[in-house]
Amino acid sequence: MSEWWTYRPSDFLMFSPRVYERLIETHNMALWPWQLVALGVVLAALGLAWAKRPADGRYALAGFGLGLVWVAWSFLWGRYAGINWVAAYAAPAFLIEGLGLVALAVLSKEPLLPLRREPASILAAVLVLFAAFAYPLAAPLTGQPWRASEVAGVMPDPSALATLGLVALVRSRAAVLALTPVPLLWSLYAAMTLRTLGAAEAWPMAGGIALFLAAAAARMLGKRRTFGH
Amino acid sequence: MSLRPDRRMVLGGAAASAALVASPRGLAQGPDPMAKTIPSSGEKIPAVGLGTWITFNVGEDAGLREDCVGVMRAFFEAGGRMIDSSPMYGSAQAVVGHGLKALGPGAPVFSAEKVWTSSDGPAQIEETRRRWGVRRFDLLQVHNLLSWEKHLETLQAMKQSGRARYIGITTSEGRRHRDIEKIVVERPLDFLQLTYNPVDREAEQRLLPLAKERGVAVIVNRPFRQGDLTQALEGEDLPGFAAEIGAKSWAQLILKFIVSHPAVTCAIPATTSVDHVRENLAAVSGAMPDEAMREKIAERLADA
Numbered sequence: 133m134s135e136w137w138t139y140r141p142s143d144f145l146m147f148s149p150r151v152y153e154r155l156i157e158t159h160n161m162a163l164w165p166w167q168l169v170a171l172g173v174v175l176a177a178l179g180l181a182w183a184k185r186p187a188d189g190r191y192a193l194a195g196f197g198l199g200l201v202w203v204a205w206s207f208l209w210g211r212y213a214g215i216n217w218v219a220a221y222a223a224p225a226f227l228i229e230g231l232g233l234v235a236l237a238v239l240s241k242e243p244l245l246p247l248r249r250e251p252a253s254i255l256a257a258v259l260v261l262f263a264a265f266a267y268p269l270a271a272p273l274t275g276q277p278w279r280a281s282e283v284a285g286v287m288p289d290p291s292a293l294a295t296l297g298l299v300a301l302v303r304s305r306a307a308v309l310a311l312t313p314v315p316l317l318w319s320l321y322a323a324m325t326l327r328t329l330g331a332a333e334a335w336p337m338a339g340g341i342a343l344f345l346a347a348a349a350a351r352m353l354g355k356r357r358t359f360g361h
Numbered sequence: 362m363s364l365r366p367d368r369r370m371v372l373g374g375a376a377a378s379a380a381l382v383a384s385p386r387g388l389a390q391g392p393d394p395m396a397k398t399i400p401s402s403g404e405k406i407p408a409v410g411l412g413t414w415i416t417f418n419v420g421e422d423a424g425l426r427e428d429c430v431g432v433m434r435a436f437f438e439a440g441g442r443m444i445d446s447s448p449m450y451g452s453a454q455a456v457v458g459h460g461l462k463a464l465g466p467g468a469p470v471f472s473a474e475k476v477w478t479s480s481d482g483p484a485q486i487e488e489t490r491r492r493w494g495v496r497r498f499d500l501l502q503v504h505n506l507l508s509w510e511k512h513l514e515t516l517q518a519m520k521q522s523g524r525a526r527y528i529g530i531t532t533s534e535g536r537r538h539r540d541i542e543k544i545v546v547e548r549p550l551d552f553l554q555l556t557y558n559p560v561d562r563e564a565e566q567r568l569l570p571l572a573k574e575r576g577v578a579v580i581v582n583r584p585f586r587q588g589d590l591t592q593a594l595e596g597e598d599l600p601g602f603a604a605e606i607g608a609k610s611w612a613q614l615i616l617k618f619i620v621s622h623p624a625v626t627c628a629i630p631a632t633t634s635v636d637h638v639r640e641n642l643a644a645v646s647g648a649m650p651d652e653a654m655r656e657k658i659a660e661r662l663a664d665a
């Protein structure tokens with residue numbers, strides 16, 4: 133891009149807050165009450181991720197993967213791409229990410245690390261819980277109607293945060309590296325967009341990213357410490 | 362006689378907006394907006410048009426699409442003609458097309474579009490034409506000089522074969538003025554689009570005089586700095602001299618400043634509001650500021 137230094141984030145925002153809010157509300161109303169099902173799936177996936185039998189983590193990954201495929205198809209491609217061409221590129225990226233999670237679930241016998249009382253593990257679990265159950269409260273807590281509430285498995289932003297939490301628990305480091313860019317880049321883009329729109333969700337989005345970075349750092353430090361012993 | 366369904370729909374829309382078809386200004390109150398001359402042809406065009414960046418990107422939202430139709434209807438009724446859009450503006454092109462269909466044939470639109478791609482220009486222009494539902498474009502511009510050499514050739518050929526009446530290039534916020542200068546000198550252009558308002562006056566130095574000298578019409582984008590100017594001034598009292606030129610709002614004062622520059626042909630403010638579109642068209646009738654008054658306006662707005 134020429135003279136890129138003269139551009140600000142607001143130069144890339146191509147829709148108004150009002151259009152974006154109505155898009156989310158319309159989508160929520162069209163899908164209701166599947167939001168409850170999505171919350172149930174996340175809860176079940178979490179339960180499985182930390183069940184005693186390590187192989188159950190596979191179901192958690194597969195559930196998240198299918199959720200991302202659904203978000204890619206129904207929201208990113210089906211609605212958001214109509215007002216934002218970035219979403220038209222994000223849709224295939226979410227699709228590939230979702231299929232990647234499913235592939236890991238199919239190919240790996242024990243894809244997730246067991247939950248331990250260690251910072252990395254706890255931070256990752258907190259991130260998934262935060263994305264699934266705290267993020268949707270941002271709308272009603274800031275005076276918007278419940279139909280503006282964003283649920284993981286329905287809307288891309290909390291889905292990306294929840295995925296980051298799960299990815300932070302993936303055992304294979306190569307898989308972590310492969311699965312991090314899509315949800316991380318989307319989360320950064322979403323945080324910037326929300327901030328430019330003046331939406332309250334910008335803060336939980338940024339908080340979620342910080343939790344992921346903390347979890348990743350804790351995991352790297354933990355590893356080093358283990359090597360040191 | 363049997364009508365094809367799409368034709369019947371078009372006629373239905375026409376009947377619904379009969380007043381608009383019979384006389385675009387049938388319901389209008391107030392005088393005609395000032396018209397300016399396109400130098401390359403001598404054709405006259407109202408000095409305020411309608412932008413569509415952000416404001417018309419409403420996707421499939423039926424309620425907001427109807428609001429846009431309302432803005433377009435009020436725009437034509439108030440004597441407006443030029444509507445500017447771009448493939449960069451998401452669903453805006455399709456929403457303009459929806460509006461033209463809803464208002465029926467006879468809407469006096471002057472279609473100003475752009476090509477914005479580093480690959481297949483002709484394919485993109487054809488897709489744009491389909492979205493508008495028009496036979497040809499009045500004006501095609503190369504958006505932000507992206508791949509401009511290749512696209513200018515395409516546009517020139519389209520002008521020759523009658524698929525575009527005028528051609529031009531665009532920039533905004535003072536970007537690449539040197540390159541623009543060179544192109545204006547070296548290539549045959551009908552239109553140049555750039556940013557100009559009482560706060561962003563860089564174009565006064567070279568580009569506006571050059572356009573005047575070369576006989577190139579000038580479209581002014583971002584007259585209100587995408588609304589930042591009007592918002593910053595909201596609630597502030599208008600200066601006493603505003604009444605002397607009949608400006609009833611800051612928006613009107615700004616538009617009068619812009620279109621009273623002799624090189625400027627048309628300013629294209631964007632809006633989601635019927636009241637604002639009427640106010641904007643009304644700004645360019647009646648008295649206009651002279652040079653001294655223009656300086657006073659710029660001075661007053663310098664710290665907005």
Ligand SMILES: NC(=O)c1ccc[n+]([C@@H]2O[C@H](COP(=O)([O-])OP(=O)(O)OC[C@H]3O[C@@H](n4cnc5c(N)ncnc54)[C@H](OP(=O)(O)O)[C@@H]3O)[C@@H](O)[C@H]2O)c1
Binds near residue numbers: 413613634
């Ligand atoms: N490179 C390029 O080719 C390029 C770059 C930039 C822009 N453009 C074109 O130029 C057009 C205009 O620029 P822009 O849309 O960026 O900004 P703009 O026209 O300066 O400002 C638009 C904003 O001004 C507000 N507004 C309009 N009339 C008003 C009034 N009478 N009183 C108070 N507020 C008013 C609108 O809010 P309301 O909805 O509340 O009225 C809207 O948010 C664009 O839409 C686009 O077509 C082209």
